[in-house]
Each structure stands twice: as structure tokens, then as C-alpha cells.
């Protein structure tokens with residue numbers, strides 16, 4: 597196998613003074629002797645150690661056949677919803693998480709032929725939690741659970757208890773949020 601020699605000049609995307617280039621995988625201290633294309637148009641390269649270049653190349657295959665929207669959907673569904681924005685310069689971490697998410701998607705049981713989950717907002721996730729639901733759920737599931745909880749926590753059924761009233765309000769708010777999101781999906 598032909599091996600590219602690591603460059604000894606600063607290539608601009610990395611401001612470390614480069615004598616021995618480190619592996620670009622976050623937290624890896626090995627020297628980055630193997631290059632891998634950053635983009636499909638091969639306009640730039642990452643430098644990895646042997647283990648990480650292999651890992652990177654495996655991850656690369658998962659992207660083929662996906663469009664940008666699908667890749668972004670993976671990105672957003674991969675617990676990124678907890679973070680409002682990505683700091684610049686964390687591309688490697690971001691890509692790593694993206695690849696990990698894709699790997700989980702492909703190799704987790706029964707998930708092989710499941711299409712990527714749509715991205716979920718914090719509001720949606722919280723509303724589902726209020727209704728004690730775990731995604732994925734259908735609007736039908738949500739309605740069944742909503743009716744159940746409304747009956748259970750209705751102030752009239754709880755002697756006008758304030759706690760029950762607050763809970764009841766929360767359930768209604770959550771249902772309003774979920775209705776917006778899920779109603780259109782119902783067939």
C-alpha cells in the first residue's frame with residue numbers, strides 16, 4: 597500500500613507548528629501519518645493514525661447514498677439537540693459523533709432497515725416526557741395516553757387539588773405542543 601508522507605509545512609487549517617503531525621482524531625496522541633479526504637471533492641485532508649484512518653474510512657462509506665439533509669438529520673438526532681450550537685473548530689468531534697450515530701443506527705438490533713429518525717426538538721422531547729411517553733410514538737399513541745392522563749389528573753377527580761391542577765395544565769400544554777408536531781403525520 598502506498599503511503600503518503602506527512603507534510604512538514606503548515607497547511608493553514610491547523611495553526612499548530614507542524615513537525616510531527618498529530619492524529620486528527622480528538623484525544624488521540626499518535627502521529628497522523630495517514631491522510632483521508634475531508635470532502636467528496638477531495639479539497640482537503642485529515643491526518644490520522646492507522647487505527648483512526650481505518651475508522652474514518654469505514655465511517656465514510658456510511659455517508660455514500662445519503663444526501664446532506666439526511667446527514668444533517670442524523671447529526672441533529674444524535675443528541676445534538678441538547679446543544680444550541682456547535683463551537684467553530686469542533687468539526688472533528690462533530691464528525692466523530694455523526695459517524696458514531698450512524699454506526700449505532702446501522703448496527704443496533706433491528707435498526708438496519710429503519711429510516712433515520714427525524715430530528716426532535718427539546719420542546720417535543722419534554723412534552724413527550726410530561727405525557728410519560730418514550731419515542732418513537734404515533735399521534736394515536738399520544739392521544740390514548742393524553743386521554744388516560746387527563747382522566748387521571750383532572751381536578752374534578754382529585755377534589756380540586758392544586759397539584760393535580762398543575763399537572764393537568766402541564767398535560768394539556770404538552771398535548772398542544774405534540775398535536776402541532778404529530779397531527780399532520782396521522783394517516
Ligand SMILES: [Zn+2]
Nearest residue numbers: 619624645648
Ligand atoms: Zn489516532
